[in-house]
Amino acid sequence: MEVKIGVQHAPREIVMESKQTPDEVESTVAAALEKGTGMLSLTDEHGRRVLVPADRVAYVEIGEASGRKVGFGAI
Template sequence: MDIRIGITHGGRELSVEIDDEAAEDAAASLEGALSGDETVLWLNDRSGRRVGVPIDKLAYLELGPAGDRRIGFAAD
C-alpha cells in the first residue's frame, strides 16, 4: 500500500510504502493522532524505517494501492 502525505508549507509530498496488513494500523494511528491523543503521526515503511510527521503540519494523507505510477506523457 502506498501512502502519500502532504505537508503544509512544503513543496513536495512524502511517499511511504507500507505492507498491506499495516494499512489498518496506519489508519488507526491517523485517527488517534487527529483526535488529539498524539502530536506526531508515526508510520513504519516496508524497509523497517519509522517516519514521523507532526500533526499540525499535516495537509492531507492519501491511502491507496501501490501500483503503476506514470510519469511524463502517456497515452491510454
C-alpha cells in the same frame, strides 16, 4: 500499500510503501490527529519510521501498492 502524506508549507508530499493495512494506517492517522499536538508515526516496508508533526498534516492518501516500472516502454 502506498501512503502519501501532504505536509503544510512543504512543496512535496511524502510517499512511502507500507506493510500495514489501510485500516491500520487510517486508525494511526486518526489517533494522531485527535491529539493535535503529537506526531504521526508510520513505518515503511523497510522498517524506517516517518514522523510528521500532527498539526502540520494537510492530507493523507491511502492507496494500492504501485508496481515498479522498468524500462522505456510506452505508458
